[in-house]
Each structure stands twice: as structure tokens, then as C-alpha cells.
Amino acid sequence: MPELCGIELEHPVINASGTYDAIAARAVFGDALLEDFPFAAFVSKTITPEPRAGNAPRRIWETPAGMLNSIGLPNKGLEGFLAEDLPRLAALPVPLIVSIMATSREDFARCVERVAARREVAAIELNVSCPNVHSGLIVGEDPAETEALLETLRPRTEKPLIVKLTPNVAGPAAVAAGAERGGADAVSLINTLKGTAVDPATGAPALGNGYGGLSGPAVRPVALEQVRSVRAATGLPIVGMGGIASGADAAEFLALGASVVAVGTESFRDPRAGSRVAAELESTLRLERVSEPVLDLD
Amino acid sequence: MPELCGIELEHPVINASGTYDAIAARAVFGDALLEDFPFAAFVSKTITPEPRAGNAPRRIWETPAGMLNSIGLPNKGLEGFLAEDLPRLAALPVPLIVSIMATSREDFARCVERVAARREVAAIELNVSCPNVHSGLIVGEDPAETEALLETLRPRTEKPLIVKLTPNVAGPAAVAAGAERGGADAVSLINTLKGTAVDPATGAPALGNGYGGLSGPAVRPVALEQVRSVRAATGLPIVGMGGIASGADAAEFLALGASVVAVGTESFRDPRAGSRVAAELESTLRLERVSEPVLDLD
Amino acid sequence: MNAPFGRRLCEVAANRDSGGYRVVSLLDHEGPEPEPGQFYMLAAEAGWGADGGRAFLPRAISVAATAPGARGGVRLDFLLDAVGPGTERLCGLGAGEGVWITGPLGNSFAAPAEVSPGAAGAVLVGGGVGVAPLALLRRRFGERGVPHRVLLGFRDRRHTGGLDLFCGSSGALCPEVRLATEDGHTGLQGRVTDLLLPILAGDDARSGVVYACGPPAMLEAVRALCAEHGVACELALESPMACGFGACFGCAVPKPGGGFLRLCVDGPVLRGDQVEEVSHAYA
């Protein structure tokens, strides 16, 4: 049975933060969502100390084999989340990981303490990399900053701390090493790549925010390379993500050293992508176990 | 008539370094190549002080809407290039830009002097960003290094120096600003994004080199965002590239501040992509010039 | 009624022209009957994402008509305007091809009395491909005996897509339907709002509710006119949707008091007073 920082998982596929609203999906799809929940653990959308409305539209833009988003972390804020959302997320049949982001170590610490205090929460993901909120960038670009943040947070909880790295750096491995030194339990990568597009109808940037984050199959090669380089630099478990759309894609991440994978954008195309990827992965791996090298010399 | 650092161009589309071998193409397609040369200027493959054989295969791998390469800069070396290739490239009907890379300032300086001394050469592109040769990375990741390199090279020639930036950094704009301070005449971007893939048949990295550089439409949103941010940080002309496959794509780069665009990977799919993009761009722009806002009220 | 969980593969039963648009019919063996205003996320099984990597995401399309499927299930008719790679691919589908669908999604139009106490009748106002959800709404109003009038706007003779969805089985336009065309080749020469204005100005306007779907500028005109005349309205909006089930937060539409609605789960049908101004920015 796969596990992540001691959390047992039915299979190695979880969701990428911000790409699945289990509460909304429950309302749309009903109990079937719970009976056949697509992910082995649920990661919440990133929450911030205060409520946020998110960015002005337009927020999404399709690109070749991918998409840009500038959602801007709309959320109810720490207290709203704890009061309204957490109890409903606790009803999901899988462990809950809460993603948080803040613009100061103190705020981060407060969020970690308040969230970790809740029994329903299995682990915390620290979003130090969201490309849509300027202040979020700084920590994740710098190994020392990241280490210092972890040193602040580590004493506040015994629950696993997963650091979500930003891919928009020259060396993600150095930042991962900083996270490890600071006491992180795992890293997750990649967040979205900074990107933009021009609306041909206006000649101006297509997104309301001017730029956004790129996700989907287009970024998979970049994600795989970052996983490979982070694997070489740390012993931490890796949650690998970025463009996973099939079991074969997931297998690439596992081959390069990820312990668990996350599905993001593909869920938009297929609300049960998580289960599908897990099933495809299972049969890929089973196939590998039984297959003999095929001789093709005729 | 578009121009780049004073070099007059028939149209704003040139080739991306390393994606067109005009000598080989001449042998394959004959004089038709010269009669209808697809680019307004020709940029050579990057040459290095000494000859290089390039990386061990496998060198290319297809990815969603793009490709990875780990070619490894095979070239005849500075002297071989000057003796054998330059005279033949001089026969092309367009201005010639020579791309060079070296692992020390002294070697860079020697290359610049030898190349700039040749009448056939209109400008020099400095590749400080090739992701396939380790030493090439360092300068382009660091604004101060880049500035220092330019300060060394600037006095050696009056010919335009174009700095090809690496996209694998947190802030390409800062590096562009460094290049400007050092005396560069233009910047070109983006080079390929670091990426890898796993060969499903072996479970190991698909490229002989372990990783490579990602190009093609998949990277276009990243390229556009870097052009946008570099435009905001410098007054230098920008040669924009990364995933341009059509005139509409090129128009996005121009809208965000590029003066000239370059076509790379798309030439593999269409050997005359350069001319096609230029023609499509021309008709896009002409359309924009004449079109009135369209009222679309029921 | 919940949508079945996940996407499912449906077969194209038919694909016919409708005044420049296409009506693509799918056979759905799993889903419930959709309500007027609801939509589905559609993606062709084959060839999605071809040539340049788009369409990559599924496309939100309103259901325009339903009927019992020939071999069970329900036939879903979609009215499609080929404006880009996704709709072009969908418009080019042949019978027997596969389409991934998720839905029915979103809310639906409410009965007049639910929108405005005392309101008994309805005025349906549609333009362009936005006539699609109104075709289904009109059918339901007809079945339930809700008095209604239909006002449709078209640009010219070549752009009358979807008009046949408002015809009876005889093929003739139903009597309660009135047209405005910009070239005046049929109906009133002008815009559909020119037909709406006298109704809103009428004495009995407040006993009715306006239901509108169409291009943003038309919706904004309808919204503003209704607000001015104190007549309740429901608008079926569009916004860019990646998922259709509340997952991506891409479909944000500004709320009058600040903040945003997610159009896919809070809409696509919004009351006039839930919208500040219908803008191209999110439509």
C-alpha cells in the first residue's frame, strides 16, 4: 500500500491543489463522488489568512496541450475555511491535506497551528510558489528563505509538512534541499510555470491579470526534469505533478523518483481522471511485472 | 521595412539558432532554397571554440505539442566554421548572424574577434543559455555574470551583439537588464526549457543525456511571458521565439514587445515555415489595419 | 437531479444544418433529462486537440432540445456555432462518432412565479447561438401551459441558425415567435430589443418575466432595459469554462456587491440583479 509521510493511501494518485473543489463536485455529482472518490487523499485549494475574491476575469486561457490560469487563490480565508469547509471535507472518504499560503512567517505559523490543531487534517501543504500572488513567490525562489520558513513552522506541528516548490527558478533542487534542512517531510512539484498569451481579438494579454500559470501536458517534460533533479538532491518523498493525464504519464514520474503523483488539469477534462490514472498505472505496473523482454528478431 | 540593430530585414521572421542547417538544406532542396529563402536573416547553429561531436543518442523525443532535444552543440569549432561553413553561408541571400558559445570570457572574446572580423557577418548572437552544455548555463543565470561578459566583449567589435537568454531562471528580466548594462544591442529569447521524459519501454530517461531542452508550441506561453517581462525591464530590441508556428503566434510576440521573431521547431514540420509565418503575419497585420470594430449585437 | 459522476462516451445520432449553425444530436444512455438552461461539457473522442494542441479542454454547450432516444436513453440536441477549434470539431462530427460528455451541469431557468411573485407569463429573448437554451425553455413552458412569447434576433438572411428549433412539427414558425433582423428580410428590421421595448413598456409587463440568452451586448441591453422598467429577468450567461463542475474557478462573473460567482455552479442562469453589467471580459 503506498503511503506519504506515514499517511496510508489506497493508491498513489492524489489531486493537485486548486484543481478540484470536492464540495462543489459533491453538489454536482451527488453521493457517487464519495462512493468512488477519484483520489487517494484530498488536497484543498490553497487557503490564505484572510478571505480573497480572486483575480478579475478573464482567468483561464487555453494553450497548446495546456492552459493558463490566473485564478488568484479565491478562498474564504483561514477562519471561514475552518468553520465552513473543513467539516464538509472531513466527510470525504480519504485523508485530507490542507494547502496554505501566507505572506509572512507569522501568518504562515498561525495558519499551520490553527489547521494542524484539527483532527480532520492529515498533513499540510505549504504553497510557497503560487505565481498569481506576488508575495507568494519570494520564499520559494530562495533556498535560505525556504529553510527559514520551515524552521519557523516545524516546531508548531508534528503533522507532515509538504513544501510545494515553484518551478520558476534556475535550481529547484537547491530549494528542495533548503526545505529538507528546515525540516520538511516531503516536497510537491511542480506548480504552474509563469506564462501569458495575447488575445488575438484585442492584441492585449488574454488574462485579466496580464499573466498566469501554465499547466497541463505541455509542462510535463519540465515537471519530470524538476522531479529528477530534486530526487538527486534530497531524500524527501516527492509528490510529482504537472501534466499527468494517464497512467503512463504517472509512471514516468514514479520512474524518476516520485512516491506519489497528483492530477490537476486533467480533472477538468475528466472529473474521474484520478481513478482512471490510478487504474491505468496499476495495469501498467502489473504488465511490467509479468512481461518478459520481447525478442523482435525475425 | 523591419530592422534589427540596424540590419535591414525583408520581413520580421528569422530562424532560431540550431534549427536550420542552410548548407544541408541547400544540398537537399537545391537552389530553390536560395530563391525562396524562408528567413529574413540566417542565424547559424551555435559554434564553440573547439569542434564538438554532440551528445550520444537518443537526442530527440516528442512531447505533447513539442519536443525535447539534447543535441549537444555538434559543430566544427571556430576555425572549422570560419574556413568551411562561413563562405557557404555567405552565399545566402540574407544577412548572417553567427551564434557563439564558450566556457570562459577569454574564449568568448576570441570567438567574437575572429567572427566579427569577417565581412560576411552582420551580427553575433551570444548563447549564454544552452541547456545541453553544462558550462553554458552559468553566465545566463546571473545578471552580473552576463554584464561582465558583455563588458569583456563589447570593446572587441562594433557589430551588434545579441544575447540569447536562458529561460530557466526566476527572473529573465534581470539578466536582460544586465546584458543591457554590459552593452548588448539586443536580446533573444527563449532558449529551450529544461525538460526530460521517460522511455516507457525502458523506464529510464529517454534521452541519452538524461535530460534536454523543450521547444515547440508547448512552451509558447512561457516564452511570451518572458518577452513581456523583459520588455518591461529593458529598452533593447527583442528577438522573440518559442513555439511560433503561425503568423498569429508571431503576432502575439510582436504585441508583447518583440521587434523580430524567430522560428525554430516549426521548421522541422515545415521547411518553409519561416516564409509562411511571415506571409501569415503580413496578412494578419494588414487585416488589423483595415478592420473596423465589428458590432455583434444579435 | 445530479449529473452522473464523470464523463461518459455518447454516440452522435445526427448532425444537420440549421441556418448556418449545426444541430448535433447525441444519444445519452446514462444521464437524466436536462432542464432548460443546463449545459454539458463536450469533447470529441477522436481528433480533439489536433493541429496546434487545441481544443484541449472540453467545451460548454447548452442543450437546445431533448427527445426519447431511438434505442432508449435520451437524445440531446446541441446547437453549435463554429467559432474556433472546439466548436469546429464538434460541428464536423459524423453519425456514429463518439463524444465525451459531462452533465447536465449548472442551474436552470425558474418558472415565472419563482422569479417574481405573481408573474404568470414569460418573454423569451434570444440572439445568435443563444437561442439554444430558449428553445428547450419554450418547449417546457408550452408543455406546462406557461404563457410565453418569444423574440428572436438575427443578423441577416444567412444567419438564422437555430430558428427551426422554434418551428412546430409542420415546419412553420410557431405563432408566439417574433423576429427582428438587422437587414429586415423578415420580421422587424432592427434589433431584438426593439421588439422587447414595447412589451416592457406595456401595462402588464410586471406580470411577466424576461428570459434571455445571447451575445453579451444583447444581454446587457436586456438587463438594463428590464432594470429600468422594473421587470424581473433571468439571463443565461457565458464565461470561459475549463471544467463545468466548480473545480477550476475559471468561470468567474463579478457580483454586484464585489466578489465573484462561479458561473458553472452558480449559473449559468443568473437573475438580472445578480449581475452588475454583462461584459465581454467574462463572456
Next chain:
Amino acid sequence: MNAPFGRRLCEVAANRDSGGYRVVSLLDHEGPEPEPGQFYMLAAEAGWGADGGRAFLPRAISVAATAPGARGGVRLDFLLDAVGPGTERLCGLGAGEGVWITGPLGNSFAAPAEVSPGAAGAVLVGGGVGVAPLALLRRRFGERGVPHRVLLGFRDRRHTGGLDLFCGSSGALCPEVRLATEDGHTGLQGRVTDLLLPILAGDDARSGVVYACGPPAMLEAVRALCAEHGVACELALESPMACGFGACFGCAVPKPGGGFLRLCVDGPVLRGDQVEEVSHAYA
């Protein structure tokens, strides 16, 4: 003879089964007659890159046969094995669909006397989809009166793709063709190299040249056997190609003395002594 500059759109004239492979015929109105061993870069006009963004690049495919086109030009026949998204799409093409082609590209097989002074005859050794260029070569040798034998290897009854390209107009296998099959259902039970070995060991072996195309392990066996017996050979290799015209440097094949050849412009046909060892790494 140069290839026309750029890619051009050709129409699919036919697409038929050939023992598990497909033979796809294109009508080319612009290009010259290709030589045996040459290849084209192919990409379907529609649906290329669908579903996951691949195939993105064009695919290198050898020409297997040519004929005058029904309405002028030349008909190019390609033998295709559906191993991934690109070849699957090409194998699924219907008559009338469009295909972008660039070519003919690469070098071609040389006459026996050019490869080895004094050699008069030829032994063609093919396996799998690698029989394609040999089919065209055999035709040319036949036309030019070059004595030749053909040895083809197939796995089993279900894998005999391309065999019919070696049949005469009567539909019967030509007499100079011998088969080896791993299941022994026809011809020799064994490998094609089992047919080659006695020929190489024969007294007159050096008056001939071996021409081979097939899977890497077969080519390597042929190369090593020929080297051992001092018999000249030409191998048509494969390597990953992005462009086919020398632009990408992706198709590198190691040279015996170090360094690399670009298979698309220096090959695809290499003499046995130009290759160190035929490896899966670049094939």
C-alpha cells in the same frame, strides 16, 4: 535530383491491408521519382497531434513502391506499421484525405558494382516493416537486370506484412524470394539470417552485395555476418528524425572512428563499415 523545397499536400489514393501492415498510396504531383532507400517525412493534414498532443513531428517513412499516378504525377506507396500515434494516424487515412509530405529525402542504395568492385549480384535481406525499401530496390534491380535474391523474415502467419509487395502481377511470390518464419508455417523455420548464412559461406559470396533493412537486431546480425565473411553490405537504418533534411541533428548515428553521422542526409543507407554496431539506442 533535389526534393521540391518545402512540404506539399498530397491526396491519399488508396489504403489497403498487407498482412497486418497497411499500404498507403499518395498521389504526388510535384516530386521526382524516388530512388530505393529514400524516404519522405509524412504528417496527416487533419488530426495530427490529436489527443495528448502527439504526433507532433512528421514521421520518416521509406517509399516501398512507385507507379505513374492515375491523373499524372507519381503514386507513392508506403508500407506502414502502426506502432504509435503517428503511424496509427497514417494507417487510418482514407482515400481523399490530405497528407503533408517532404521528400524524397536521404541517399539510396547503390548498385552492387558501386559498393564492391566486381560485384554483380545482390542479396536483399528484409524483416518486418523493413521490407519496404527492399521492395522498391528489387523492382529496380529487376528492371536493370541486376541478378538478385530476396530473403525475407516474418514472425508467424499473422505477421507477413509487405509480403505481397514481392509478388508478381499474378499474385504469386516471385521465384527469387525466399522466406524464413519463426513459426515455420511457410519457408524455412528460423530467422532470415539462417537463410543468409549459407549464401555468405558460398564460394561466390564476394561477387554479391548484401542489402538489408529491418529491426536493429537483424541489421546488427547481418552487419556482423557480412563483416565476418568479408562480404560488402548496405544497411538501411532508422533513427529518430524530427526534420529529415539535416536541420535538427537529432538522427545521429555513431561513426566507427568516433563522431556521428546525420542519418537523414548521410543515410539512411550506410555501408556496413560506416557503422560500428547497429543499436537500439538510435534505431
